Amino acid sequence: MNLPHSSGCTTASASRDASLARPSPYRWVILIACWLSFTLTSIDRSTWGPASVFVGDGLGVPIASLGVFATAYYIGYVISNALGGLGVDRYGPRIVLTTSLTGAGVFMTVFGSTPSATVGIAVQAVVGLFAGADYSAGVRLISSWFPSRRLGLPMGIFTTATSLGTAIANAVVPALIAWHGWGTSYHVFGVLSIVVAVPLFLLVRNQPDAMTARPVSGGAEKDTDPVTGAVRSGSRGRLDFGGIARNRDYVLVCVTGFCGFWGLYGFITWANALMIRGHDMSPGTAGLVVSVFAITAVVAKPVIGYVTDRFCGGARKIPTIAILGVFALALMWFGQLSTPTAFILLSPLLGAAAYGWTPLIVALVPRLVPSSVTGTASGIANAIWQLGSVLVPLAVGAVFSATDSFDAAFVTLAIGPVLAILVIAPVRAGGARRTRDDHPRSGAEKTSPVA
Missing domain, CATH: 1.20.1250.20 (MFS general substrate transporter like domains)
Incomplete structure (x- = not known):
């Protein structure tokens, strides 16, 4: 009498496990969100190239000294990459992704109205400090939502952001400068970054529901494999x-x-x-x-x-x-x-x-x-x-x-x-x-x- 019931439960359980093992279609939404954020911060970074000479003219900086602005940006960018990943693993990639985009946008806008070269150099460093964090957030999100043996295509799409950022900036920034000065280019892309960050915060989920943290002995929370139930290292575990x-x-x-x-x-x-x-x-x-x-x-x-x-x-x-x-x-x-x-x-x-x-x-x-x-x-x-x-x-x-x-x-x-x-x-x-x-x-x- 129990055999049909047991078989039914087994079938239902197997069906549920197979469903959980399949990647969620929502992963493509996550990929687009990560790509869009990375593209915008890449545009923010690449805006300096076509705008640099005009910034120098506006702030009274000789061409030979313009490299200081780029150096300041990359110092912040490298630090952000090194430390931003800590925030990703501690607070979750969604928070870091949107904070990175928002912060870069805010200080891009500030740089567009900078009153002096000294302030501008400092602001560029802060832009880099925010902009570099979304890379590690994007990598963690994509690797959480896509099967590890199928990461080549999504990472390929994700990393097109750097090339597209350069192409877009070089195509659009000269026109914006001709229209209303170099500050306008920073204002436009800065505000765009802030505006896009809001829906991304509402849209992005850190990981599929099947991989959400579950309590284990001792009160800690770790990821659980959706098929075997084995405990995996979780996002809230201690960083080694x-x-x-x-x-x-x-x-x-x-x-x-x-x-x-x-x-x-x-x-x-x-x-x-x-x-x-x-x-x-x-x-x-x-x-x-x-x-x-x-x-x-x-x-x-x-x-x-x-x-x-x-x-x-x-x-x-x-x-x-x-x-x-x-x-x-x-x-x-x-x-x-x-x-x-x-x-x-x-x-x-x-x-x-x-x-x-x-x-x-x-x-x-x-x-x-x-x-x-x-x-x-x-x-x-x-x-x-x-x-x-x-x-x-x-x-x-x-x-x-x-x-x-x-x-x-x-x-x-x-x-x-x-x-x-x-x-x-x-x-x-x-x-x-x-x-x-x-x-x-x-x-x-x-x-x-x-x-």
Whole structure:
């Protein structure tokens, strides 16, 4: 008599577990929200490029000193990346995401009315201090809502924000300046950031209902696997900084990103000047080359993420090595070119390789650390990566000044991805953490590959 009842319960339980194991369609709303926030803070950051000369004229700052504003911003940005992840893991990604966007918007607006260079430099540092925090919030949200073996595509879409931010700022800011002065561009994007932050706060949920924290013995709250019921590290667990520092694979990925960004941001910073000075190319043609380079990234990032999800089983290391190899070769090849046509033809390949590896290592970080420190680990990693963009302009400038060689400058850039390949090669394929999406419906536990 009990058999039908028992079977019915089993069937209902199995159906419920299967339902919980399936990713929620709401994950796409979360991805759009994270992407939109990251795009707006990227526009906020990129507004300085086309506005800088006009800001200098308005505040009486010589061109040679304009770099101080950018340096102040990036100091705040790196600090924010390093510390913002702590806030993500302590207070939740929704709070940090919307606070980051709101704060950046408020101080963008303040900068648009800054009365002096001294105040402006300080305000730029505060803008960076807010803007950098939404990266780790976005990574934690996306890694919470998407299966870990399917993070390539969403991270590819998420990281298009940096490329789009640069493109949008360079397209819109000059028109705003021509219309009503440089301050208007900061007012417009500042207010837009504040306005968008409000619906994002109401819309975003930190994690799927199936992964909400449940009480366990001792009163602590930890994440519970929706299929097996096993306790996982929760967002309110104690942050293990020592564990992060001792995580060899995570440290290697941090160094890998530093070396990779050495080549990427070194090219962005110096390509125009090197082509103009090294080959007497017109500024318009040099700008076209860099524009094609950047636009390619908008397509390359999600495509490469999708391909690795679909055909590589979520593997990250081997595709990253392959793309970094193409990147290094393309940089050295670029250094051998001499005609505008050749530069333009090579720029799409260089852009795809320069940016294509970035969503892969962004997606790799959450696989190497417990879920309780995803925000912290992602923020610290990005802070280390950004240091590459701070140091490489100085190195390339020194090499070009000493040698007056276009080729030597690009060999210096290529050293970065070459070292990145050597650093990521020892990352262990078995080092991935177990995640809820790696469970089959039977409830047996599997470990996802990293390589």
